Amino acid sequence: MPVDRKAVFADAAIMARLDAELPHWRYEDGWIRRTYRTNSWKGTLMVINAVGHLAEAAWHHPDLTASYAFVEVRLRSHDVKGITVRDFALARKIEEVVQWQPGREPEADLSGTPQGDLRFAYVKYD
Structure with missing residues (x-):
């Protein structure tokens, strides 16, 4: 049976999905953030x-909010x-891409940004 891509989730269902799938995201003021x-x-x-x-x-x-040292995605x-x-x-998909750390993969063919050198610092990973 096809999923209705425009069906709106109830608050409890949103919270349950965030807990299960996206633990660093939160639900606030009608947005997942x-x-x-x-x-x-x-x-x-x-x-x-x-x-x-x-x-x-x-x-x-x-919707995005940006500052010197953070980006909020809504x-x-x-x-x-x-x-x-x-x-x-x-x-x-955003979580997968932004939190990707190639140097921590089991087969780390890509080393990732140098750790400990602020000239190359990028994202503060969870």
Whole structure:
């Protein structure tokens, strides 16, 4: 049976899905939200660009707040004014990309940014 991509979740269902799938995200004021801490303006811009690419590719656009050392991502389906499967799907993809740490993968062919050198600091990983 196909899923109705515009069906709005009830608050309890949103909280349950966040707990199960996206523990660093929260539900507040009708949005699912995540704040990514960065080490600098450079890191903030890189997070914004990554989120922007994913949102445009998905054709589902979050609201963003940016500062020197953080980016807040807020998702809700504007057309139905609520949280739908589209919001959870994009949140999972954003989380996967922004929190990716190649040097910590079992087969680390990519080393990731140098740790301990603030010239290369990017995201403050969870």
